Amino acid sequence: MNWELVKACTVAIATPEGYIQGTGFFISPNGHLLTCAHVVESAGGWEEVRVNGQGVELVYLGDRTRDDFAILQLSGYQGASVPLAVNFQPMDRFLSIGYGLNWSFPQVEQLMAMVGGHPYLVRVALYHIARQDITLNLLLQTAPTESGPYSDHLRRHLWNLEQRPELAAAIKKVVANSSPVRLDSIQCFKLLSMGLLQQQGNDVTPRCDLYRQYFCDRLRVS
Template sequence: MTLEQVITFLKAVDPGLTPVQEWVLIQSWNAKTYSEMAAERHYRVEYIRRVGAELWSVLSAALQIPITKPYLRDLLEGYDLSLVQQQMSESQPPPQSAQMGGFPSAPLSADSPFYVPRPPIEALALACIQEPGSLLRIKAPTKMGKSSLILRILAAAKSLDYQTVSLDLQQADQAVLANSNRFLRWFSANLSLRLDLPPQLDQFWDDEIGSKVSCTYYVEKAILAPLQCPLVLALDEVNCIFAHPEIATEFLPLLRAWHARARQIPQWQNLRLVLAYATEVYVPLNLNQSPFNVGLPLELPCLSEAQVQSLVLQYGLDLKSDAKLKQFVSLVGGFPYLVQLGLYYLQSGMATLDQLLAEAATESGIYRQHFRQLLGLLQSEPPLLDAFKQVIAADGLKLEAITAYRLTSLGLIQLSGNLAAPSCELYRAYFRSQFLP
């Protein structure tokens, strides 16, 4: 067997194979010692040895021969591939009926069968968080799957024995957003609480040195020092602070500074930042202070027709040869939430595909509540509503930058260069019926 065949076999007999297990297998195949692996990725040797022992146990049980690290390659390179293929055939579970998908109102859990990977995004994200002092940026409009991806990233981090914290910045009260000092204290206290560490704000906060220095000192001494292992800190809905310039201009450069400290202070290499946001930053930041021009940027695309088809199969729907499926994908533009909602109604029997397509852009269709939410958001901000009405009336319209960013963050428009158009035919049809005579 080749290394690739061994990995394929392992994934067949153990669907829960983690990225770190696969990495240890590859390194062991290439004769790396556990100590060398640990030094390369900043792991404890005991942890790598434990991962290896679990791997050899799985392989031994599956192949019914004793596998150990020193003889791994010699044994497997000489193993008969036909026997492996037989083992893989025997290991396949019997077909099961499709799982019922829940109503798509929350992020998908890390092990949800209804999560659709968008290669190479997941692999790049998991590789990024394993880099010392890394910063990962995930940008996509609302309801595109940012939070679901974060849950998968954090689950992978936990499998590596990392500590993890996820903070949704939408949870900050208006009173917290009133000034930067209060926000940074809220942020620091939440870190401690999520990690089951005692909050020690008064011990580390000093008005004489300022809130940013106090917050940095707190993260270093009260968070990173006691953990002594990598910490993946995911900040979701970062764009919600863009509307609070005092917070944004203090907190965002602080994140950039923490990322930079990893190059100078080993302890800060344990901090791995993940920032999720819905639009371009529209607060004025010095280029050398912005966290949005460093680190690894990832933008989540809409689902392709093939990806929607895989989701259709997961829902147990027989639409493979139905030309109307293409019509459905074209209508919703591959937006994950719109796709999931449609498939949920089809699987539950509350709508047929013909009915869904006929009524999708109307007040009696399955998207009516979603439309009302969007319409309510637009009506609460008349300038935004007026701008979107212009886009609906005439495609290829140039909008003022902040207006364009905000409409993009809602998923309502897509930009081609500087020109805006409705992001999908569903929105075009519904809002045209609302805005135009």
Template sequence: MNNLYAVDKFIESVKKILQDKPLGSIQWFVLYQSCLGKTYGEIAEASGYGNNYIKEIGSELWQDLSIALGKRVTKKNLHLALNNHLQSEIANGENQLQQKFGEESSLEIVSPDFFSASKIEFPSGPVALSSPFYINRPSLEELVCNEVLQPGCLIRLKAPRKMGKSSLLNRMIAYARDQNYQIVYLDFQEADRDIFVSLDKFLRWFCVNVTRQLNLLPCLDDFWDTEMGSKVSCKIYFEAYLLQHIDDSPIVLALNEVHRIFEHPNIAQDFLPMLRFWHEQAKQDRTWQKLRMVVVHTTEIYIPLKLNQSPFNVGITITLPPFTLKEVQNLALRYGLDWSGNSEGAKRLAPLQAMVGGHPYLVNLAFYHLCQGEMTLDMLLETASTPVGIYGQHLRELLTLLQAEPELILAMEQVIATDGKVELDAIAAYKLESMGLVQLNGNEASSKCELYRLYFSQQFEKQNSANAYSKFTI
């Protein structure tokens, strides 16, 4: 079974079969790879886990499926067992239709071996927990999952947009749930604009949201004291009410899109230090050790807000890395690009890896278009840096950010003027790195990828030509 449609059908079938026993991300990965016919050794190599651990995961999976289906399921007969189950479901559906309408049903049976690229969703937003398109990077996932076990921890996930922050956050939350931790998830994009009018209004909104997600009744007025101030009131509310009225299981407070707060200095200058203080309290107070905080924000926001450094440096910082060539090859296989599965395929993918620098979203976008049959890899690479290429919108957004600060334009011109590294002003280097445009070694910068070097060199050349023409005509 070498196509994604068949795999998707089987995955959906397993979801229904094991609906009372949800699987973790590594279990879905083993199942997906097994459906593709991969050996335990190949799965272990692709995932980064040990061979024995992967075998153990597989063994538990087949046992759970055997119990649920009432017949023995193994890795070898997995295709047959799931295919028989699907055909049985289809037959039962037809029988029910016939019984209901008293006539032959015209239900169309689609072969599970039929591949349809239209079944692949356009890459947008976090990658679903059960999605085969999530690339597991054990060193990253294990670091985050181990850290959330630490009493009173504070984890920061930061990176430019579409690097996979929310996808990683969701997997950490799933892991915490498996540990029976209570989860509170707040996305600051959901907050109305008037919530940010004052610190008091914002903190009351914050406390009410946390309270309801813990299935408690809000009673802010019992703890809120205007004379003590909003921050102290908020602290007392957490300390004397929320953290006291839950059992001993820790709370994971996951705060996503925190850069929305950076846009409101009147809130940020008090709220962020408050989180820092809570984290420090946990070092000496067992009550606060129940609270595990995860803060997620994008770094491009530093540019329009004129920030010369991160407004929130505390706790352990996780910066998401780009995909390696091996991970790019792994993802290509999951998109059904079978030609990518050997050493020759890796050579064909190397120019794409160099073009986008392993940027997770840009790699996914490339494979989406390739598996739709819209273009060849050579065509994609040839047009990648042009306005009509698949990355046009992404590139225009970056250009707009750059144009907001002329000194960054000059700094980026220096970077693309050489194939090597160039020393930049520390602040300019920091901001370009925050945008994901350069990689740094100290203050020495080089272009993050060929895509950015080509695109910005073309744009700067046009701009310089236009300026020269303007001076000439004057």
């Protein structure tokens, strides 16, 4: 993969006010742009999306719960593009490029090891790092604590669990185990709906290491 080409083709997806919601990259020289459906949704819908300050046309918008991608078109674009192939895996390095960070793969892997590719968690991390509010190393150290950038997000989940002791007990069981765990189907469904777990067959594991570390501490897993 020619990463200089990738960098040239990757752009920020922003709102009309200039707030970056994510990134995308050009997949045709005619301005077709591939991004995530949740990024378009975060921007307020495709009508609100701005790329280099310009509006876009909608070609396809998926569902963030099933096919989380969107294809937009930037009118008048004449430039480089990344031809897609069946085995093309851009990973989250595109995100770092779009935020002006241009990370190496080891840096991306460090962040992904903590947040597991969770779209919201990735975006929060890159936003604060791009603003120079925090370094990657400090973010990784403070992420599972209430002094880190995810404090409000984590506290909300903890509060919700404390209102439902049976769910708190269930996730405590999951984070205490290094292997997948089988839960009651209703408890499993609720925790999956909250975005705290991921499935492996009929069993579950924490969605990411951030949740494992935080809930191990706050729920006093020995």
